[in-house]
Amino acid sequence: MTPIRWVVAAAVLLGLVLAGLAIDAFQHDMIRARAPLTAGSQLIDSPFGPIEYADVGDGPVVLVIHGSGGGFDQGLAFSARLDRSQTRIIAPSRFGYLRSAMPQDASPQMQADALAYLLDNLGVEQAVIFGGSAGALSAAQLALRHPRLCRGLALGVPALYGPGRAPEERAPASWTVRTLTDLALGSDLVFWLAVRGAPDLMTRMVLATEPEVLRAAGAEESARAAHVLFHILPISARRRGIAMDSATAGSPPPYPLQDLTCPVLAISARDDLYGTADAAAHAVALAPRGRLILFDQGGHLWAGHDAEIWAAIAGFIADPDGSVTP
Numbered sequence: 001m002t003p004i005r006w007v008v009a010a011a012v013l014l015g016l017v018l019a020g021l022a023i024d025a026f027q028h029d030m031i032r033a034r035a036p037l038t039a040g041s042q043l044i045d046s047p048f049g050p051i052e053y054a055d056v057g058d059g060p061v062v063l064v065i066h067g068s069g070g071g072f073d074q075g076l077a078f079s080a081r082l083d084r085s086q087t088r089i090i091a092p093s094r095f096g097y098l099r100s101a102m103p104q105d106a107s108p109q110m111q112a113d114a115l116a117y118l119l120d121n122l123g124v125e126q127a128v129i130f131g132g133s134a135g136a137l138s139a140a141q142l143a144l145r146h147p148r149l150c151r152g153l154a155l156g157v158p159a160l161y162g163p164g165r166a167p168e169e170r171a172p173a174s175w176t177v178r179t180l181t182d183l184a185l186g187s188d189l190v191f192w193l194a195v196r197g198a199p200d201l202m203t204r205m206v207l208a209t210e211p212e213v214l215r216a217a218g219a220e221e222s223a224r225a226a227h228v229l230f231h232i233l234p235i236s237a238r239r240r241g242i243a244m245d246s247a248t249a250g251s252p253p254p255y256p257l258q259d260l261t262c263p264v265l266a267i268s269a270r271d272d273l274y275g276t277a278d279a280a281a282h283a284v285a286l287a288p289r290g291r292l293i294l295f296d297q298g299g300h301l302w303a304g305h306d307a308e309i310w311a312a313i314a315g316f317i318a319d320p321d322g323s324v325t326p
Helices: 003-037 072-078 108-121 135-145 175-184 188-197 199-205 211-217 219-230 239-248 276-286 306-318
Strands: 042-044 051-057 061-065 088-092 127-132 150-156 264-269 290-295
Touching (some): 003 188, 051 072, 051 108, 061 072, 061 108, 061 135, 072 219, 088 108, 108 135, 127 135, 135 150, 150 306, 188 199, 199 219, 211 219, 264 276, 264 306, 276 290
Parallel strands (some): 127 150, 150 264, 264 290
Antiparallel strands (some): 042 051
C-alpha cells in the first residue's frame, strides 16, 4: 500500500472511530434526556385529547405554563425555587408537547380552554397563572376567557404583542445560521450536535440570551442555561408544539388585556433578544392592575436574577394585590 493510501485508510479509520464515539455519546445523552419524562406526569382525557400534567406540592395553586421547547418537565424545573411545602404546582405540557394531544386548529385560545378543563377536573377553584415566553399567550387567554379561575397572572418574558416588538424578533444572525438553527430544531441528532458543538450559538439563537451576559452572571447561571438547552431533548417529542409556537408567538395579535380582572405581574429584561421587554411593558400598561419588573440585563433567561424573580413571584402568589419588588 502506498503512503497516500495509508493516510487515506488511517483517516477513514479515525473517522469511523470518532463517528462511533459520537453515536455512543448521543445515545447516552438521549437516555439522560428521556429519563425525567418516564415518571412524574399524569394524563387526563379531555374534549381536546389527552392532557399531560404534573401535580406536586401543597398550598395555593400555581399553574405553570411552559415556554417553547418545554413540557411539564420545563415547568417543574423553572419553578423549582418555589417552596413545594407551601405551593401546589400544576405543570401541564401544552398542545404538541410530549404526551399532550395536538388538536386540529389548535390555538392559544383553545389551549386556554383545555387548561381550564384541567383545573376544573382537578377541583381547583382558583390559581395564580404563570406563563413563560410562548406560554404567556395561553396564560393571558386563560385569564381573559376564564377569569373565575385566576387569582393573578404572572407573565415571564412574555412572547405577547408589543407595539415596538418586531415580528418574529429573535437574535440577529445570518440566513445560514438561522437555517442551521431551524434544522437543529427538527432533529434530535442535529440539535444534540449543535448544543454540544456550538453552545454559544444555541444560547443566542434558541435562548435569546447573549453568552457574555450568562458568563457575567456566573457559573450557576451558565449551568442553568446549559440545562435548559439540553432538556429540550428529545426535540422529536416536542416538535409539533414548537411548530405551533413558531406560528403563534413570533408575531402575535394584540389581546384585549385591558379586560383582565385579576392582578398582573410582568417580568422581562431590556436585552432579551426576543424583544419581550416591550411586550411586558405593554401588557402592564393595558392591565388595570398591572405591575412591571424590568431589568437592564439578563436576556430571555433573566440571567443573574432567577432567585430574586422567583422570590417576587412567591410574594405575588401569597398576595397578588400586594407590593412586589425584585
